[in-house]
């Protein structure tokens with residue numbers, strides 16, 4: 563396949579498999595000017611697939627940074643109502659939402675943490691309706707990513723400048739199974755495999771998972787009604803979509819107050835255009851009681867202090883160390899990729915779809931069932947070739963789940 567053919571196949575994949583656009587459906591694309599040539603292809607593909615109207619909301623890394631550098635302090639506490647209204651209208655019309663990410667991992671490096679945190683909080687609170695719709699799969703949504711110059715330079719600093727973008731494109735094509743034949747068919751097969759894993763774990767119905775690795779000794783209790791899910795989701799209208807491309811994980815939620823011990827990250831976390839790394843979190847009855855980072859300590863502390871739910875976990879995800887993204891040995895500095903190369907957890911909001919019957923629960927009902935709610939949902943990577951995980955059954959028997967970073971069954 564030529565580069566142009568792969569590009570076209572990727573655009574088609576985002577539309578047909580990612581958000582799985584339906585006839586007449588509206589599509590909102592959130593992206594940045596760095597992705598324009600690819601985004602134009604996606605828009606064309608969307609109309610070809612029958613989309614009613616495609617709206618592209620563009621940002622620009624330089625302009626985004628200028629806001630954080632130059633705006634008045636009070637602005638960071640506010641969030642534009644029209645952005646909230648734009649998303650709410652899309653949700654009301656049962657439109658689909660596509661993110662095309664290309665962000666420079668160091669976009670907001672050096673910006674006062676208070677500004678970043680205040681804006682993140684203001685946005686998180688203003689967009690509560692949108693967050694609920696996304697977290698409970700009320701609308702079809704998907705995230706893909708394409709290279710930008712700055713991002714490619716971060717990932718391939720050792721390559722000559724003129725080769726970086728191409729190396730990045732090829733790496734991304736591989737992770738989304740483009741270029742090896744019929745990508746749509748390959749995805750069907752891939753998703754079926756992930757679903758098989760989720761079904762196995764649902765049948766086992768573990769009471770607890772016990773993680774052991776250098777820097778990690780953590781016990782996570784799972785609620786009795788937990789559901790292991792794969793990257794394939796369904797709207798209430800029964801439209802399937804893939805929320806993350808790539809996706810290699812199966813995931814569920816923890817019992818909010820059932821996490822104890824400590825866990826260390828194994829890949830850097832890029833949070834709000836800044837890097838947090840070399841960190842260990844200590845848990846007592848679900849709550850993070852200690853957070854220590856070698857890089858980004860202040861931002862990590864702020865992330866955990868976003869709201870009450872930000873100091874509890876909301877996601878438990880399993881990814882074998884030998885997953886294709888991990889085997890590529892590329893550190894992407896982007897959670898969409900790095901989380902799919904590693905076992906991970908998320909701080910903050912849990913997916914109600916991972917708990918029997920909770921999809922339409924109110925926030926209060928979720929909390930009553932020990933399902934964490936928060937304006938935060940931030941995945942961080944903890945997997946390695948040294949990680950063992952044991953599952954504890956309700957009768958007390960122990961079964962290996964992971965050995966040396968790989969599935970034990």
Ligand code: ZN
Pocket residue numbers: 811813877879901906941
């Ligand atoms: Zn995840």
Ligand code: ZN
Pocket residue numbers: 877908939940941
């Ligand atoms: Zn997550």
